[in-house]
Amino acid sequence: MSAAEKRHQPDHGSLGARGLSEENVALRIAWEMRRRGWSQERMAQELTNAGCPTHQSAISKIVNPKPDGSRRAISVDEAITLARVFGIALEELPLPLDDAEGRDLHxxxxxxxxxxxxxxxxxxxxxxxxxxxxxxxxxxxxxxxxxxxxxxxxxxxxxxxxxxxxxxxxxxxxxxxxxxxxxxxxxxxxGEGRDLTPPGEDSRWRHSVVADLVRLRELFATKIPGAPVRVVPDLIYHVAEVLVRAGMHEAAIGVIDAYDRGTAHPTDAVVEEIDRRLQQISDREPEDRLDHLENLAARIALHERGRDPRQPLQERAAELGVSIEDYQEARKVAGMHRETGMR
Structure with a gap:
């Protein structure tokens, strides 16, 4: 076996022997300890609590190199436990500190x-x-x-x-x-907070008020009238953000207050206000394709009230005088409920 081949042979005993940088791991451990305010004793205790018994002296030998620059080797079990304790992926542990800083900011x-x-x-x-x-x-x-x-x-x-x-x-x-x-x-x-960039798609698509109005109409026209009084406050609690975001909270406050006090209240006025707003969106002149789809989404919501849900989509699109492609895209707009409790 050549020297190059030997260098690539896995050794399950220590992290450094697997081609990963023990220096980077040691620096990462010290960095994670500093940002948490952990002492070596606390670090050892965290590892022990996580199922990897460790003494403070072991932590000291890892983070403090010997005069010749060498450090105590880190076993695979220790590496796995370190990653778990720090809440990071195992492959991130040996990355340079610049990457750790970037990850921390992320x-x-x-x-x-x-x-x-x-x-x-x-x-x-x-x-x-x-x-x-x-x-x-x-x-x-x-x-x-x-x-x-x-x-x-x-x-x-x-x-x-x-x-x-x-x-x-x-x-x-x-x-x-x-x-x-x-x-x-x-x-x-x-954006969604999953990366460092704002949302790539037009924010109007992701935040169309039609989606909120459609969901609120379902709530006030169907769910609340058919629900026991005692469960309605919980239904409303989970759509509080939708109500405020759609600007419907003041229109619906009479219903909300009555049910919170244990008294049923008609929802017809709220449903009428929702339909009025959907009609306004439907009637306005679109400025671009996204506007057109939002307008169409409002038209669909108004057109399909009480209709047989089994009716073919092609027939529904034809009744509205639009293509099946536009009809399906508009339905997507009306179905985007965004980051709410209503999953």
Whole structure:
């Protein structure tokens, strides 16, 4: 066997013998420890907890080279456990630190988009709760009840009035909704968070309001009227972000508030408002092909209400006077529900 062949023979005992850089691994371990604030004792304990018993002295020998530059060898089992503890792929462990830094920044971009989507969902629930307050305080009976509640707790009438005025203030409410729209716009520019680039497709395709309106129509026209009162708040909870994103939260707040208090409420007015908005989209003059498909998606949603779902697509497209290709593409637009809890 030649020397070159020997160099490529696998050795399952140590990571370095398999052609991977123990120097890079050692530097990566030290880097991961620094970014987490872990001592050598903590690192050893993490490995031990993960099923690979390790002493602090072993960590020291790995991260601190001897005078001749050599380091303690790392076994395959140790490498696998290190990767698991650090939450990285095994093949990333021996990469140069520049790659580790790049990966760390990439992970941060994913964290930002992930947490941003979570924040947007929580923001939607915040706006729904505030909208319920505005809805209830709009009735004199509710305001009187709240003032009486505060009076029993020794809150003076002026302070109670200021509290109600704050919740009802149109400028504050407008600023809150603008804040949500800003967050949504920023997250849209970030894309899905799976890479470092913004979305490659037109954002209108991914964020067509038709998809939201179609899903909300199904909820208010079919699911809520046929559901027990007690389960409706949970149905609404999971579409809070859709309601706010589509701008339907204020129109639907009467229904939302009633069901949250355990009382059924007609949904006809909400469905009518959804249909009105779909009709507006259907009637507007398209500027480009994506506009055309969105308009067609709205037309399809309005045209197929109550129709037999088994009707051939070719017949449906013909009734609307469009090609089967455009019909199918428009249906895709109406089916894109984006990053919501409604999977």
């Amino acid at each position: 992970d941060l971009t994913r964290t930002v988009t992930h947490e941003g989507r979570n924040a947007k969902d929580q923001y939607a629930h915040f706006l729904l709760a505030w909208a319920r307050l505005r809805h209830r305080f709009g009735r004199e009976k509710s305001r009187t009840a709240y003032e009486g509640f505060l009076a029993q707790r020794k809150v003076d009438a002026a302070t109670a009035g200021q509290a109600i005025s704050f919740w009802m203030d149109a400028d504050s409410w407008r600023e809150a909704t603008v804040g949500y729209d800003t967050l949504q716009r920023i997250l849209r520019a970030m």
